[in-house]
Amino acid sequence: MVFSTYFGNYNRRLLKNVSLVLVPVISVSYLSIKKKSSLSNIQAESSGLPPFKVQYLIIGSGPTAYSALRTIRYLEPSSKVLIATDSKYLPYERYPLNMEAWFTDNFSETFEYESRFQASNKFLFFQPESFYLSPTDLESADEYGAQALLLKHKFSQIDPEKHLARLENGDSVQYEKCLLALGSKTPTLPTKIPASLKKKFHVLDNLDDFHSLTESLANCSHIGIIGDNLKAVEFATCQSLIFNNEVKRKVTLTCSGKFLADYLPQIVIDWLKPEIEKLGVKIIENAKVGNLVVSNQSGKLKLNFGTESFCCDNVVSMLPRIANSELAKNSALETDSDNLDTIVTDSTLKVRSDLYAAGSCVSVYHPMFRSRLSFDFPDHSVMSGRWAALNMIGKVMPYFKLPRHFADFGDDLGFDGVGLIDPKLETQVYFAHRSKTEQNENTADTELENTETLESKVDSKSTEIEAGNVTDKEEIETNQEYTNMESKTTQNQNPTASTEVEEKSNIDDDPIASCAVVYIKDGVVVGVVTLGSFGRMFIAENMISRKVKSEDVYEFVPLLLTTKFSIRKPSDEDEDGMF
Template sequence: MSEPKRIVIVGSGLAGAGAAAELRERGYSGEVLVLGSETHRPYELPPLSKGLLLGDTDEPDWVRDEKFFPAHDIDLRGGVTATRVEQEERFVLDANGDEHRYDRLLLATGSRPKRLPVPGADLPGVRTLRTLDSALGLREAFRKADRVVIIGAGWIGTEAAAAARKHDAEVTVVDQAELPLRAALGDEVATVFRDLHTEHGVTWRLGAAIDEVTGDADGVRGVRLGDGTELPADVVLVAVGAAPRVELAESAGLELTAADGGVAVDAGLRTAAPDVYAAGDIASHFHPRYGQRVRVEHWANAKNQGAHVAGNLIGENEPYLRSPYFFTDQYDLGCEYRGLADPATDELVVRGDLAAREFVAFWLRDGQVSAAMNVNVWDGGDELQALVDGRVGVSAQRLREADLGELV
């Protein structure tokens, strides 16, 4: 496959901007154009719900410093929204009516927060968290609020709860699930997170449905639950997940997957359309390690897929093999998660002390390590990665007792 003269990247987040930077670092000398709807220069998302929301920093982690893109002849255009891809003519049309021709195209359009399908969901004071501006606005709202209601007990919801408590707001978290993070971690490990937040003053309303967000044009007043309970609130954060931004791909005729709604790509992040690739949140990637499609919305996936797809854009044909990875920091708990578990069916093995919140959790599937999560335990990260990547076969007893290095 010959090297293209012009590569267009739609999406200026970590996957798209990271791919552009990697192209130059691999010595690509052709034209690189990055189109992004945001006006800020490219930044990473994790600090938005962590350090920035907590007030520990006023800036995100930038993908590259301010001078990098012009210095490396990368045409980065912020505030430009792509509206159509014409495959046959090989161009991207933007909202201003400008056409941007490409030899190869990367779609890295990311995700948007899901909306709450109840009355009052659009009232002033109802917020989501996805962008730098939304994080700064939410932090200021937390500082001023007496009472915060967070709808959704996933990673964003629980991290935001920790931040709101740091800003001395009363916090109630509502979710239909019986435990926070239950789908990702299963009951036993999810209970650790529930108890952690309870100890820090968070009130839980679990197993609860939302009927309405109450208020008027002057702002939100509260949340009404399915049982009629009224939760007063100055701020309501909706954190019920994210949806991939696939409208551009869909209108271009690219295949979307029924299971996760992402853009279908092969092991090398290529779509079925000639010279069109997808990476990051939108990519439903056929993962050779798992033998199935995987769509991951975490930071490491965007970073690593963006860097990887750069090589394939300029002629390589390498499969993307990395295991999913994410991390969280909540109060005095920090953890890293590697792999892809199904807590409903995988066997949980705990090494350490759940009550002390110092442990490593493993998930076994057919006697092999499908995932591992270290909580406030910082030794052995390489060994955990190797156990997950290698789908190492091991007994539960040895996972609890043996030296990790001996298991790899």
């Protein structure tokens, strides 16, 4: 049951019970990470690692690597797996560093954060130190198999023909099956930055970047963020809610083009942009990074994009991430230069014989969309690692998982999408106004109360009927009343939707509560995005897999726009009543 700690939101009751046992052990282990500088018990000697052979070699230490390890060890209990990375940290989850970690007290000491997806807290690291063996002890493991971890060692080349992975220190590791889970990184800004100002420019790729950025932003009153992707917008809204000495932090977000123009049609942007600005984020559009000129003005950074300029204390670059493909290029593996330098794989995530790649560093052929796709999202990292592991152990299966996109833009506003998200495709946009949403929820509550009252009445009548105290006429009237209530409830569960554009005056008088965008290609649904309503993606995935036609989309819209069960975060009471 140790592996259930990472995928806990699929079985939250199980995680709730397990965490009571694991919390003290993991907390002590993580605190020891900060106190120890070398982690000598789980890393090889600095002089070099002697050559040895492993059954499964996983290069990388992110969610993709851990997901693959978990799958292999579960399906092949006798397997021996080595995770090798140039990082100094145990395998951990990167995505919480973008938002959750900033709202958690003492995160740098406990590595514990409040998850947005479940009521209980989670730990950043997947497993404690004791979970991994030393690499030299892996070969001598018993018939039940084991997993080992090699830290602070970087691979320089892969030889697929000889099944050999070479380290930079000259040593090598021979493998039977190998997985490249190299991840991605933020590219360097294409502008010249004075040496005296470089310390004020940051990225957020790993835990070291988080610690450095936390120190720099401790007394920061104005932060500039460069990027127009979902992660940049989420980070901007997160920072706008942080107070320094009871003064709200100013946040400026610069976009190279229109705000979120790569995800949403213009009509949705016209509604969403003011909502983001209400949270305290100033948005500057058409700020080309290539035109950026950096200078020092009275101790502050001055960013001049030509048409727009502003001053700030620190800058965080969140440009579209590129794949860590140096190892693939040094090994003469095929990369896609037109797609963020990702590693090219087939539909089974295979690169060469017994060599696979997964996560945000790959460009995989998707059989459902019949095109090559790459994604930098946590859901894809986890699921592609699982799929690669299945193919590595011989259960050949093409990667048909639909890509999932999500980001939080505040308490009641978030981006949740699945499939092909491209505003250049044909789109259908649906809005749900706040008054209509509240009316539907109140109607549903009233109907539920009426139904419960009527059911209680029918149960009481049934008891009297069995006792022989009710006439046949009264029995018929009771059954007819219950039938009429069921018919009325069924009619109210089929609301209609319209794609007509609302007048601006109507939007101001009746604010929009949620929005759904449906992307159409060749007459069928290929992607869905919801804003303001979480937990609807299982419906969207069903629409895409069933290839719902464009004229039938309206039947699913009321389900996509439901907000009653998605506004608030789950609580402990919800967990007790899940099953």
